[in-house]
Amino acid sequence: MTDRLSEQAARIGALAEPVRRALYVFVVAQRDPVSRERAAAGVDVPLHTAKFHLDKLVEEGLLEVEFRRLTGRTGPGAGRPSKLYRRSARELSVSLPQRRYDVVGRILAAGVDRAGRGDVEVGAAVTEVAAEEGRRVARATKATGSGLERVASVLAEQGYEPTRREDDLLLANCPFDALAREHTELVCGMNESFVGGVVDGLGCVGLAARLDPEEGLCCVKVGSDRPRAT
Numbered sequence: 001m002t003d004r005l006s007e008q009a010a011r012i013g014a015l016a017e018p019v020r021r022a023l024y025v026f027v028v029a030q031r032d033p034v035s036r037e038r039a040a041a042g043v044d045v046p047l048h049t050a051k052f053h054l055d056k057l058v059e060e061g062l063l064e065v066e067f068r069r070l071t072g073r074t075g076p077g078a079g080r081p082s083k084l085y086r087r088s089a090r091e092l093s094v095s096l097p098q099r100r101y102d103v104v105g106r107i108l109a110a111g112v113d114r115a116g117r118g119d120v121e122v123g124a125a126v127t128e129v130a131a132e133e134g135r136r137v138a139r140a141t142k143a144t145g146s147g148l149e150r151v152a153s154v155l156a157e158q159g160y161e162p163t164r165r166e167d168d169l170l171l172a173n174c175p176f177d178a179l180a181r182e183h184t185e186l187v188c189g190m191n192e193s194f195v196g197g198v199v200d201g202l203g204c205v206g207l208a209a210r211l212d213p214e215e216g217l218c219c220v221k222v223g224s225d226r227p228r229a230t
Helices: 002-016 018-029 036-043 047-059 101-116 122-139 147-157 177-182 184-201
Strands: 063-068 082-087 162-165 168-171 207-211 220-224
Touching (some): 018 036, 018 047, 018 082, 047 063, 101 184, 122 184, 147 162, 147 184, 147 207
Antiparallel strands (some): 063 082
């Protein structure tokens, strides 16, 4: 997660330079790919300045390049193709702390769809889908180490910011924070099922996810599946 976040932050940081940002905004606002000359004229900078910053935006993955003859002529004497710039197809999303509303949106949509096709209540369908998603994510990982270490590795990739406290794994960040504040019972139940699915998908015998809200932490913890003394 850290490497990916650093990579995306570096790309977005490239837009802090005013001329570079202006060129990016100009290019992405156009319906068709833009030449260096048109981009330079569009933001009123010298051609060599536009060339430098446009190529930096390409290096950072914010723009893409294609080569095409603008005259439409082909064959000998048609001239060299022009270098044209367009918005990159790559999506960038950086938030601190990390949020994963794409994941919760996918789980909620699938849960509502499942409830609509059967007799299961929406909340139950959402928790089922969340557990399945957790298992799917876990089975795709190559994490190694002890059970808690592997769970921590998977949950770190999902933005939970796991940390150890004695024999428990605490989650310092809730990737679904805004929704959890507004729809606590539904989202926290989904969270428990998702984390539990990760534990199951990793085959971590003896571990379980449990709802255990604590100020400043995600509502879920991971620890021993044995009943706790009261």
